[in-house]
Amino acid sequence: MDRRTALILAMAWSLGLGACAHLGRDPQLLPGQSTSADVTARYGPPTRIWPNADGGRTLEYSQQPWGTSCYMVRLGPDDRLIAIEDTLLYASRFSVAPGMTPEQVSRLLGRERSRVFFRLSGEDVWDWNVMPDQSGYKLRFNVHFKNGTVLRLSQSTVFPDKFFMRED
Template sequence: MRAGLVALGLAALLSGCATPDRDTRLQPGLSRGEDVMALYGQPRRIWPEADGGRTLEYSSQPMGQHCYMVRLGADGRLVSLEDGLSPAARERIAPGMTPEQVSRQLGQERSRVFFRNSGEDVWDWTVKPDQSGYGLRFNVHFKDGHVVRTSHSMVFPNRLFPGLDD
């Protein structure tokens, strides 16, 4: 009995580590949207696509470092899966993009702050740092409803309250 409980607990722990990008149960062309939702629950947002498909957004913000964008075709089958917060995805953010275009690429932001002196509305996302020892945020600066630039902010550990790095 005890061994069974330990095995069950271990299985639950390991299944909690599964992420859509490494889940072998999800196969492009075979898996359906219902399969994804059965494994990962309801997405934070569902984006309609021009071809009749949709993209399911699984964001781990504000504390996580990923946003899985699961693209489904018009037939409801898995087409592709991408981490919207990967370095390659962040590089696609360009001046002139609208807030909706940025959200569709990166997913739900961690926070938004308006800077009155510069007139910039800055959104940020927690992302994976290049090296350990600090946290990293990716910032998108909007002015008059369009991206003007991007930047990164380092977040150093809080020595008084470990775990609260903000």
């Protein structure tokens, strides 16, 4: 792939994700007034729908495997918007704790980017793309499961492929 094609693809990718990136700050979605119909009319069908204990529900809008956000749109029992939260922000993702189940983690962080099982350690590792740190390199947040519960958390830096932008 030549440099021009790579640049065009990168721009198209970032513009496509831009539509989802503003869900958390959309001035047309108002707490107490907007409904699930308003949300789906603007952003399409959610990735998943989670039932809430209060009779409401949460609409999940995950940007994985390419984006760095997962918006959880919380609706009350009356179908009115309560809040929108990006659950892949630092504070939310570090709410994951040892002993949590995969369903609890999915409910908290949304759909993962990938899952890899490491046979020798017996760990099933799920990861999410998250906002990069000060280095600017891509960052992945990892949750390590063992025997069906969270064992530990880690982060991985994703360094660029030196061959991605080469001239052929």
